Amino acid sequence: MAASCAVAVGAPALAADAGPGAPGIGDEYFPGYGNGGYDVGHYDVQLRYQPDEDRLTGTTTVVAEPTQDLTSFHLDFALPPSSVKVNGRDAEFTQDGTELQVTPQDVLQAGSTATFVVEYSAVPSEEDGGETSPWIRTGDGALAVGQPRISAWWFPGNDHPRDKATFDISVAVPDGTQVVSNGVNTDTSTIGDWTTWKWRTTEPTATYLAFMAVGDYDISTREGAFGQQSITAYSTGLGELDGPARASVERTPEILEFLSGLLGEYPVESQGGLVAAEGLSFALENQTRPTYSPAFFRSGANTGVVVHENAHQWFGDSVSLDQWRDIWLNEGFASYAEWLWSEHEGTGTAQELFDHYYAEYPPDHSFWTITPGDPGRENLFDEAVYDRGAMAVHALRNVIGADALRDVVRAWVHSKRNSNGSVGEFIDLAEQRTGRQLDRFFDAWLYTPAKPEPGPDTGIPVPARDAADRPAPPAVAQLDRTHELLHGH
Template structure:
């Protein structure tokens, strides 16, 4: 992950330079950031998006992307101007059908000034025409657009949209999507949701994808290349679409042996988390050199390296668990990352138990015993790890320890009620760690502040009495390594890049 606090002072200054008519003195520019303390200038203020319609054309030989984005939104304040997060070259912007002034600001902001200021509550239709070579663009020293030998992939966290569509790039502003992409005949364009139609004309094939459930911008993905696509339906009735680069080489068999179990694993996870929340499931494995995986909504991104040592169902479990914990219920702010990663890791522990390779308690005991009191592991707070430690292993393993401690404190009946009820309570919305604690207290009838503080917010190893209360091992040398540990450990860098 790209973990950095951004403070481009030029952003605010640029916004102030935009003239506001005297008659519109009550109107002001939307903030250049949505206010996330980890990434202050990610997302934007002043409006809320409901839908993105992206009509794109991609030329793989030059990596040129041309597009028209239509963004449907509503203002949340009296606006004189507003920002979009975007890097490519813009030729025209229209707001409610009228040409608007625009200018790039800072490293990733597109400032749009409508001809007439916009009152709070105004419906918006923003059309942005653009083009460029995404691989030639960087912001803050990195790129999230990955060239492949036969095309490209957009998949990254906590940012990815800037390189291929203008957006309000923060998980708190979720929207539905239509993504239509034309590529040369013989290539495929893969995105989220369901494939609505394809059509061919003059050497180009257009793929039309629809995501009809709210989706965070970082979960939107685009894969362009030559793929072998498989389709099926799970026993539970979930349509599954998987895609594999035709150039996976030695990793091809292991990738298919893992990802083709998506339908089975979705049905299994539904037993813990409730009905699958989306209209399709699946994953894709492009020909990339990256080493991570990402829970891109309904169409998980996997690196070939995830399967370099053979089949890996544990990583599939992890990413599919995110479809409930992270995608269906998304975090309110990036500090709430435990709600994503702790529960996805705990799903791997549940899978270990299902496979007879170590119970969740045995895994918890082993993790606790493996980290002595002076290990830096205990200095990372999973409940608010900070941007530099957002994807630290402690968020995963100590985060899963917290979940096991919760289970031991409240008992299995209340615990599994919470595990299934949480995605239903906050379906297609956003929630925080504090929201989860309050929900767990409501369901269990127990005060849980002390337990959450101990396991998620203290910067020291819980003392033996606290560990014993949570049924965790106090010993540091006598806990056997569960059989599944090596497989789980192999996914430790699943989001690290």
């Protein structure tokens, strides 16, 4: 404290009101996530990983702009640092769980460019940071894949979707081991017994959507949709699931063409997918390259999950949630994209799927007690966020019309590209674009813990369609299996 005061007194007048950055970015569900006082522009993550020991050694450089005059700031990081430098000078630091507080030698002035360099070496699977480690160690390597957080177990940063940045990720591994990450593979080189894989993302990316997969993978690079590079990777340990996994993920370019016809221009610079053989019990929409558990393909090809994760490239990745309570903007629209794909493939129309789910859950079912617009931290990935969330989108289509819904969705993803949005902002846009007052609709579907009643305000035909006595559309079985796994985030 004495050192901080001395710096402030001796600094120019600009720093007179300097102070520490907040240890959280202001998320209602996760107050400790993210940090205040600076915005990150770029991460340079340079790693060396030894699979046999699960030993990760790294140097991460964070390029940031202070948004206030800073005497100290926080980074979200679970691994123990060996040194921290700020603007090339040694900085003091303390660590409590996943909060790394850094005190530089000089006050960081608002609007300047600052670099934070953190060196570290640890076994990520053994570091809990005060909570369960999301790092996944596998028989042939590791997976840095998780939601709502993972980055703190492999690089320090501002861990909240509200602060997105570009990435360079370089990983050295024993020769013969592969590394897959986001964006484009800019270089792969071998020196001695080590091979270094370099990956780059040029579109702003949330920290939890940056990923790394290390292991034995069959990697293919080809031209995908829109003339982009498409990179797919399949674990060599998939066995009999290799075929159905490829039959699903290799259709990614076709699926992206379909989605772009609905949502507008594909918003990121690369595409593809990765299927692990072990460790994952879910799929995640890592930016440019979703990752999939092999469990999705146990019953055969599953294009629905590929549609879901790639719809997130628009809803979730390019347009990220403002707070984690806004999760409906991610999962409701990605789930509804599956319904539209089912309609496209002839396995059930969106209305048939709506009718099925509306009839499946009686009014006293717990499904209706979860409000997708504000589900609560404990219900962040509840089935209601996915299925009731998709029903809300379809009901909105019934209320305003298919053309109007497409107009609202395209306006949303265009105006919010590479930024963040809230459910409230989406509602405002829907009302602005349609010229209609939609409070009763959104209250019923997103904020009322009860089954919406049929009527023109809710988008449910009167009398309500009763699908209980009709066979479920063919798509339902795959949708239910897929969402059961997706709820495991």
